[in-house]
Amino acid sequence: MRFLLSSLIVFFLGCTPYPKKLGYSPDQSKSKTFTNPYFSDLQKDYVYKANISAFKNEFSGILVIKKTDENKHRVAFTTELGNTIFDFSIGDDSFEVNHILKKMDRKLLLNVLEQDFRTLIKENIAFTETYAKENTKLLKAKIGTKNHYYNFKKDTLQSIAKVGNQKEIVVITFSERSENLARHIQILHKNIKLAISLQAI
């Protein structure tokens, strides 16, 4: 009986909507659209030293992001010595692989990278629901088929959480922010052992 009760509690907690779990309440805020500023400047080369930890393997290199057109970004990863590992073009409805090392050309890996980078660079976001807690806000939007929650503190984007079954799947955190640039970015996967840490150089 006790087991049944605790199972039920776990079950219902599991079903609790993600914003409620974090202590947020619905809010009738008017801001329903948002422009992610961190990769929005056409003139700027966004260059980061990247450390990737994947299934107990450590890699490092240089991640380069460039807005090449309205709603289009180029994302490339090279080693420190300069060899290009991958190079993608990401548009609102498109994803092109300009280059990838043959050994890495796996559909599953490409999907993960595409989704992570698409969320990271997506500029114009339309929100469907708004939540608030003290001076922070949580706004829900759909990217692809998944729900994403944008966390704002005093109108500054702090993090984006990709959520499935009311659980975090991937969390992107922006820190060391100044003038529309996040100098440190952490992409943390909660269901697979993958973490990407970016430091602007």
Next chain:
Amino acid sequence: MYRVLAIALFLVQALYPQSKMSMEEAQELQAQVKQKSQSTKTITSDFVQYKHLDFLSNDIESTGEMAFKAPDNVSWEYETPFSYKVLFKDEKLFINDNGNKSKLDLGSNKLFKQLNQLITASISGDMFNDTEFDIAYSKENGNRMVHFLPKDPQFSEFIKAFHISFSDQGAVNELKMIEPSGDYTRIIFSNRVENKAIPDAVFTQ
């Protein structure tokens, strides 16, 4: 204004035309580089690296120090804009990424082994091996330049061509590694010192 510029460009081109080296000149360069490579036991040099990606507004610039000790120890240490050291030693690759150390055994990986040999060879420039490369000799802006095109298709997936520019003494001034896409890494060496003892610490991780 444009006319002046055009004339100036024409004059520069006329003064320093890009031309093929004669067979004798190519042989002389080969012999000079080989001789230098054999007599050079250590090299230290500063470098500036420019990573060119066509879609970027500016090349990514990094600087550091290179050290070489015959036969095949190479330390490649970036100082700006990040701290990163890669050390090729005893068929192993040691990395020190701002304090995070890791090691890769090259012996088991044919490609990495080749890469190691190539890096070692490109420091001295002694890559005149026509079973591995198609080789073209030219003179550009008064400098002697050699293009090495890897023949191994597995390797040319990474690098389409090495362009090496040699000094009058037969030392490598500049190295350009061109990827199949046309993007490239250009490395310019300066303050080169030869045959001076290098502290062991340089070749430790």
